[in-house]
Amino acid sequence: MSEIFSVDLPSQSARVQHGGEGPPLLLLHSEANTSAWSEFHECLAADFEVFAPIHPGFGGEETPDWLVDMSDLAFHYKDLLGSLELDRPLVVGTSLGAWIASDLAIHFSSLIKGMVLFGPIGLRSAEPLPDLFIMQLPEVLSYLANSLDGGQVDPMTGDAELATAVWTDLATQARLMWKRNYDPRLRGRAHHADCPVMVAAGDHDRLTPLSYTEAYAELFDASLTTIAGAGHLVPLDDPVAAAALVNSFYLTLEK
């Protein structure tokens, strides 16, 4: 079980889902209406005090004017860590959330203990990644996870509210990655992320090929683990295995 509270930050008010006890963990969610407290959160909350904020412009919120690029979110989350007085939390991010985590670590790695990135994006790829913004919404979900029900978000035949929720999340994602679904500066800046990093990907990932995730891991000098049967959003497809991976990674970190 979790509570949700709000924190006023210089950028805007942040909504934070919170639950569990243990060392602090900042969980940065993925795209397309996948921010809600889930089985993955529950698993993590068994061992960590989980702070799972909803990104600005996600969870039904319109895209805020102040949000221009990914670095705005790094500063937003730096302010959140300060405001919550979190002492070097473990940062866990999935897909878009992993990109935000990478940017946070590049700018402020001294504030975090380490990070786990599931299906990270944000790197330039030799082959273009599929364009989520031109796809029908059910197809978007099929690229993201095996466990999501695309039919539900079909605007023509599904639930119009749910379709709109996915669409408005994609809108803010469009602000961040319509023109480029990567940050050309990431490669040159990755070495500033001076903390231990683990990268994990599903072996049924339809969005990013394994070679892409390997390159990401190499760039951040991270270990790479693949999870059998999972798609791009590993924590949705296999929450138990994903949480176990986070746990085992945490145990390897220096105290």
Next chain:
Amino acid sequence: MELYAFHLMPYPNIDPEVREKYSSAWVVYPNSEYDPELGQHLYSEYLDQLAFADQIGFDAVVVNEHHQNAYGLMPSPNIMASALISRTQNAKIAILGNGIALRDNPLRVAEEVAMLDVMSGGRVLSGFVRGIGAEYHSMGLDPTRSRSRFFEAHDLIIKAWTEPGPFEWDGDNFQFRYVNVWPRPLQQPHPPIFVPSQGSSETLQWAAQHRYPLACTFVPMERLKQFYDRYRQYASEDFGYEAGPEQFGFTSLVYVHPDGEEAAAAEMEPHIKYFKERAFTLPLPTFFPPGYTAAESYKTRIEIARELANSGGPTLTAGEPLIGTPEQVGERLERNLAACGAGTLMAQFQVGDMPHGKVMRSMELFANEVMPYLSRDKVIS
């Protein structure tokens, strides 16, 4: 009553299986399907049709802007407007409109429209549009910036036309150290502005505030009435004036046939079908990409998409169909305008793959047997 001749300049040979094979006639429909030699004939015929509209006394000819598609072959409406200057004598040239939010440099629009206005002796009507969602895919532009870019580009262009340069512009989307557009438009203070609307309150209120006529394309009569009523309400309640019929226009397909409605409808049916099933093959995420509208408007759009799916596609007709004998078309045309209090009909004579001869015969009948009987000077209210 004002009569405009509206044209999309569509490509007539879209693959019959465009939906199955390509899912769209926009953005991703391969341009290897375009035959430039056919294209030359098409431009020539389409321009002839608009030139003929001028000869028979239409008040304006209408061009528009769409990118990377087979639905309408005018990515640059200003090039079409330029071609029309020398082919027309009296008609206004209505550019409906320039996609000003799509330009990296909106001053290019200020320059080109000013050129056209000067070259045409002040015959330009300058429509401004955001561009439909598909254009944001085609132009690589973040649709969440669309509204902000539209409003800022508008303010910049109007200022460039009305205030002495050089001046500096430092906006959220556009920055120029020197704004000093040469030439300036001939019409003062600037060519009349038109805007379309899909019914968002923000746009209706903004248009009413600036007294910009609404020129609506492919909007059914019931929605037209709603849009116009809300515009009139904003005008009187917020801005203290009564909006007259000259501030409202809409498109409708026109086909005149001597043998009556049944024959006319039968002859138009394949072309309407072509329009709906091929040219308008436009998937929702292409039409309305994430962030193109507010969430509430997207929900409305889902409702409309469901209605359209049930009714077989978008309507080319607002109100009573203008397909029939000259008498039927004339009477209905006046009734349609009166029904929503509009002063301008943007008549679309060519649709989909309709061939040139058929268009011209219908236009001739319209000229000879409809126009003389219309109460052109009557203000319809």
